[in-house]
Amino acid sequence: MCFLSKERLVALICASAVFATPLKSEPISTHTLESRQENCPTDYTSQNGLRFTGYCDKCIVGYDVFENGNAVDGKIMSMEDCMERCSRFSGEVGATYSGGCFAIVYALGDGNCWIKNNTVGTSDMIDAPQDSKMHVAFPDRTQL
Numbered sequence: 001m002c003f004l005s006k007e008r009l010v011a012l013i014c015a016s017a018v019f020a021t022p023l024k025s026e027p028i029s030t031h032t033l034e035s036r037q038e039n040c041p042t043d044y045t046s047q048n049g050l051r052f053t054g055y056c057d058k059c060i061v062g063y064d065v066f067e068n069g070n071a072v073d074g075k076i077m078s079m080e081d082c083m084e085r086c087s088r089f090s091g092e093v094g095a096t097y098s099g100g101c102f103a104i105v106y107a108l109g110d111g112n113c114w115i116k117n118n119t120v121g122t123s124d125m126i127d128a129p130q131d132s133k134m135h136v137a138f139p140d141r142t143q144l
């Protein structure tokens with residue numbers, strides 16, 4: 001999914017971006033720039049060598065394989081850790097999908113890390129609700 005589980009309003013806003021009217025574009029604020037620099041790396045290489053491109057203040061609705069990528073503790077502390085889980089993800093335990101991780105959505109607010117399946121693409125990204133601190137990253141498909 002593409003929302004903060006404890007903030008249903010965000011879900012509604014995010015869903016409305018898909019099913020109703022697009023979100024209005026907002027002027028870039030100082031807050032947004034800080035968020036990008038501190039919490040959303042646009043280039044990242046995982047410890048096992050998978051290269052990621054980050055897209056800040058974006059989300060993706062649907063395509064969910066798994067939330068938090070088999071994390072034992074449930075909460076992912078950083079977008080980098082979410083990408084690390086993506087780089088090691090090889091299918092949902094006990095389910096039919098056996099593909100890897102083809103994108104992540106990370107919600108800084110509640111530490112959720114959504115693993116997206118092999119049909120997702122960059123054109124599926126939409127603007128995240130303002131101040132929701134949700135970011136997307138795609139691994140380099142040529143490495144998968």
Ligand SMILES: *[C@@H]1O[C@H](CO)[C@@H](O)[C@H](O)[C@H]1NC(C)=O
Pocket residue numbers: 062063064097117118119
């Ligand atoms: C991937 O997600 C899409 C959108 O939710 C879904 O239609 C498709 O069946 C999924 N594919 C797999 C292999 O799970």
